[in-house]
Amino acid sequence: MDAAMGAKLIIIGTGPAGYTAAIYAARADLEPLVFAGNQLGGQLTTTTEVENFPGFPEGILGPDLMFAMGQQAEKFGAKTIYEEVLSVTREEETGLFVVSSHAAAYKAAAVIVATGATARYLGLPGEKELIGHGLTACATCDGSFYRDVPVCVVGGGDSACEEAHFLTRFASKVYLLHRRDTLRASKAMQQRVLSHEKIAPVWNAVIAEYKRDADGELCGVVLRDTQTGKLSDLAVKCVFMAIGHSPNSGIVRDLVDIDSSGFIITQNNATATKTPGLFAAGDVADPVYRQAISAAGMGCRAALEAERYFLTL
Numbered sequence: 001m002d003a004a005m006g007a008k009l010i011i012i013g014t015g016p017a018g019y020t021a022a023i024y025a026a027r028a029d030l031e032p033l034v035f036a037g038n039q040l041g042g043q044l045t046t047t048t049e050v051e052n053f054p055g056f057p058e059g060i061l062g063p064d065l066m067f068a069m070g071q072q073a074e075k076f077g078a079k080t081i082y083e084e085v086l087s088v089t090r091e092e093e094t095g096l097f098v099v100s101s102h103a104a105a106y107k108a109a110a111v112i113v114a115t116g117a118t119a120r121y122l123g124l125p126g127e128k129e130l131i132g133h134g135l136t137a138c139a140t141c142d143g144s145f146y147r148d149v150p151v152c153v154v155g156g157g158d159s160a161c162e163e164a165h166f167l168t169r170f171a172s173k174v175y176l177l178h179r180r181d182t183l184r185a186s187k188a189m190q191q192r193v194l195s196h197e198k199i200a201p202v203w204n205a206v207i208a209e210y211k212r213d214a215d216g217e218l219c220g221v222v223l224r225d226t227q228t229g230k231l232s233d234l235a236v237k238c239v240f241m242a243i244g245h246s247p248n249s250g251i252v253r254d255l256v257d258i259d260s261s262g263f264i265i266t267q268n269n270a271t272a273t274k275t276p277g278l279f280a281a282g283d284v285a286d287p288v289y290r291q292a293i294s295a296a297g298m299g300c301r302a303a304l305e306a307e308r309y310f311l312t313l
């Protein structure tokens, strides 16, 4: 495919999936354009210490890790476009993808979608500033920072129960806050959680307010009883939100299959979607793991698969 026909690879997203895909694709001379969207560096730029990304025995700050990934991608020729993609379509006659932002329309023979998934929070005042300071949506990532202190998990489904159970390894007490009086999780999971000595369910409860200490760290929550409206205090050092994720798959909705939660379904355990030349990597196509390293791994696979796709053109 020659460049005059618009044979460029476009990568949408600058999280671990997008940047890893960019490193591989740039090194393979695919000259990728990488769209940053409104969160340059992706979700990890909203956290502090990352202790589970291989290669950093002392840990690394999320923004530093992402800055380094961006530099590595650009060193090999990836070009970052600081625009948000509004739509992706495919021209029938040419098979080229048209990736449109507010500023322009770009054509490419292949596209890797690495737009991530946004954890759902409650929308309470001051919530954004608390993320990484006692509020998180990832027990695997942050659980071990909260040893021998009380924490709470918000949610009533299987993920909330799994997170609560995992947190019993570290926390002194795990309150499971649910707005109803029964869990939505499977019976087996409910039994596992409700019989655990460290887990205390708090039924009919929603968080009305977050409390912070003098350093700005979370030190508790005010709960509202959904039946009586009564307010009460709960002292916890961290709130783990487990009320679901919204995958950012809307811009390619017409070109891919998505599951009931909006995650892109890829083919044969790889990163190809049902549209030839369109690949998906990272959290947007991963309802299960949603980790930086698994996103990076998918980014690598997507770039290698895109490389192979180019050989067929």
Ligand SMILES: Cc1cc2nc3c(=O)[nH]c(=O)nc-3n(C[C@H](O)[C@H](O)[C@H](O)COP(=O)(O)OP(=O)(O)OC[C@H]3O[C@@H](n4cnc5c(N)ncnc54)[C@H](O)[C@@H]3O)c2cc1C
Residues within 6 Å of the ligand: 012, 013, 014, 015, 016, 017, 018, 035, 036, 037, 038, 039, 040, 041, 042, 043, 044, 046, 047, 049, 050, 051, 052, 053, 083, 084, 085, 086, 114, 115, 116, 117, 119, 131, 132, 136, 137, 138, 141, 142, 248, 251, 281, 282, 283, 284, 290, 291, 292, 293, 295
């Ligand atoms: C607070 C917090 C702490 C975490 N801690 C850890 C941890 O310690 N260890 C760990 O392994 N994981 C951690 N995670 C999870 C990890 O951040 C994610 O699994 C990972 O970032 C997913 O990478 P991704 O590349 O798929 O997407 P993301 O990192 O979400 O990046 C998505 C990218 O797509 C862009 N984008 C979205 N829509 C558009 C659009 N329309 N146009 C253009 N660009 C778009 C965004 O701007 C962003 O650049 C944490 C997550 C959070 C929120």
